[in-house]
Amino acid sequence: MRNIFKSYDIRGIYPTEINKEIVYNVGRATVQYLRAGRIAIATDNRASSPELTMALTKGVTEAGADVVSLGLLSTPMLYFASARLGVGGAIMITASHNPGEYNGLKVCGKNAVPIGLSGGLADIRDIALAGNFSPATKSGSIKTHDIKNEYSAYIASFADLDGKNFRVITDTAHAMGVLELPILRGLNGISLVRSLYDTLEPPGTCPHEANPLKTDTLNELEVAVRELNADIGIAYDGDADRVGFVDEHGEPVPMDFITALLAEVLLAKNPGATILYDLRSSQSVKERIETLGGIAHECMVGHANIKKQMVAEGALFAGELTGHYYFSVAGYTAEMGTLPAILLMNLMAKTGKKLSELVASLRKYHHSGEINLHAKNIPELLKKVRECYCDGKLSELDGIKISYPDWWFSLRASNTEPLIRLNLEGNTRELMEAKKKEVLNLITN
Secondary structure, three states: OHHHEOOOOEEEEOOOOOOHHHHHHHHHHHHHHHOOOEEEEEEOOOOOHHHHHHHHHHHHHHOOOEEEEEEEOOHHHHHHHHHHOOOOEEEEEOOOOOOOOEEEEEEEOHHHOEOOHHHOHHHHHHHHHHOOOOOOOOOOOEEEOOOHHHHHHHHHOOOOOOOOOEEEEEEOOOOHHHHHHHHHHOOOOEEEEEEEOOOOOOOOOOOOOOOOOOHHHHHHHHHHHHHOOOOEEEEEOOOOOOEEEEOOOOOEOOHHHHHHHHHHHHHHHOOOOEEEEEOOOOHHHHHHHHHOOOEEEEEOOOHHHHHHHHHHHOOOEEEOOOOOEEEEEOOEEEEOOOHHHHHHHHHHHHHOOOHHHHHHOOOOOEEOOOEEEEOOOHHHHHHHHHHHOOOOEEEOOOOEEEEEOOEEEEEEEOOOOOEEEEEEEEOOHHHHHHHHHHHHHHHHO
8 A cells, every 4th residue: 555655645545545444543543743732624525535535534543643634625725714714734535637436635734734745655655554553631622613704805805906807618527616606706906717626516517637738638628718708717627736727828828927917916016026937847947037037946746845845945836837826925835826817807807818828928949848768768768868968957856857048858757657757958949849858768778
């Protein structure tokens, strides 16, 4: 069962890989590792989630901690509750965008601090798998709490639409983004003209995966935006901690460009702030942040890594190529669901520009997109590539990134699959295509 403990969370197929026995043990082990007196627990809408919630609750209480039962929530709502309720830890039962046969757990400590393999999840794993539990002097209690209204009011407080009106279409894919929609419906200046798949149903009942990173999942949203003359389309992933956008022409907006646009909004009110950007992002993102007077730093991939770096560097905001957007506000650092959408519309209102116009100025270079390749001996491969491109500027922040004046590429191992991921960008399309072919030939040969 060790394989279900991933770099950033716990995830596996139910019930062969993850089941009530494993989840019970994780509950006990989490309390023991965190030495927590209270744990907040929330869940997504998977068919297996009620059983796993009961098992997790039992494990936590039998370890001696009280449970704050939050019910069905988006993951950003759980993070908010973690900070607002002063609990010693929080656990979200979810497998994000994975198919319905999967389930999992996202574990965090106080104030939504993520717990990944390098930051405590390995210890929780070892305690849970060994069943090496400290005896509890008493069982914990269970209390329910509804955080949704407080969360929604907080996110809505960021809206500053300057009297403008926006036609909005959403796609929540029958997943937890449904719980984020009341924020948009309650804002003056926003007309939610259509909300696709806006009821909570088990994964697999939607015609497409709840994963805006895959642009083919945005097809219906694109069509709806064009047909109804909407200003923006918003797509949530399975647990609503990632979000993707479609412009008024029905064209998907690259997620790294969203990082640059959100940085513009935030830097206007926080001059000179530090902004982190995913190392796979276009060079135009760094340039835009610095032009706006911000301090731009590259960051590793993965929410646990990014949040740790944000805290260490005092960063206000970070954007990841997967559609995770992280904010350091309200005393904690985490994704905030619908907040990126509100801030984008704030920028559209302030500038009077359409989303496509805001994005146009960032389309300076030509990016390959992420290319996934199967690889057997990744360390040896990275060594070979470093040697071949030894005249470039090398970064080993996450895998390797090698930069030249007119192009760059990054190679990093997947944390979940036997894959190596290539991203490459050139000043011209011709250069990008030529260098992509060159690097791919080196990797595959």
